[in-house]
Amino acid sequence: MRPSFREWCRLVIFEADTPAGKAFDISLIFCIILSVFAVMLASIESFMDRYGNILKALEWAFTFLFTFEYLVRIWSVRNPLLYMRSFYGLVDLAAILPTYLSLMLINAEYLIVVRLLRVMRVFRILKLIQYLESSRTIMKALRASRPKITVFMFAVMVLVVIIGSLMYTIEGQENGFTSIPASMYWAVVTLTTVGYGDIAPQTPVGKSLAAIVMIIGYAIIAVPTGIVTAELTKGDRSTTTRSCPNCSAESHQDAARHCYRCGHSLDGSHL
8 A cells, every 4th residue: 555645754754764765864964964064164254254145045045944854754753742852853953943043142053063963863874773772772871870870979079078178278278279169179170080270289288189089080980980881781672773653763672563652553553
């Protein structure tokens, strides 16, 4: 049975296994990269002086094109709200908003570079969707690690307050540690091994404390990494390029019959 025009649009826009779908995705990615490149050129004053009108016209042309595409995506799926609230739905919306915001906010159009997030669809074209699934696996691991990381961050904040207070007492205002909050800022910079150098201890005791804080910083960095890694090693899944006809969710398991997000049948019938 030949699909309706609406279903045909959905297959072309959301599926990457068909020649038409692959051609659409490649064309979309090309337009995204070209639009971002045009915005980058627009930030160069010499280019704007010579080609400002052309770059502005390109910016609005791409915006209208992506706006039309976004509206077609909403129209073609069976449950538009689920698509609009999905990761790609929000990215697609964010890709067109900056140009319209530029009518009210100065330089808002330069936020168009967020369109590069849409290039992630290249994973579907190149049959690398299993690697794109890793992003969802990471988010799941982060959510599972949230209680442990919350406790860890609270402990770090307590440590920052103690170290900042100690350094303020040791160094004092004459050495740049003008207050406990300023000393806490130094503690954060030192614990994270960033080391801006705008505030530095001058006394031997202060330098000794700084050395201890630096060593502690290396140990602290390893803690959240270990927590998240433990969650990541709990398992992975093999996924396909199929998208849900109801909510457009992607990255389903090979043997999946229903959408993991909305429960709709992947073969067209509802659960």
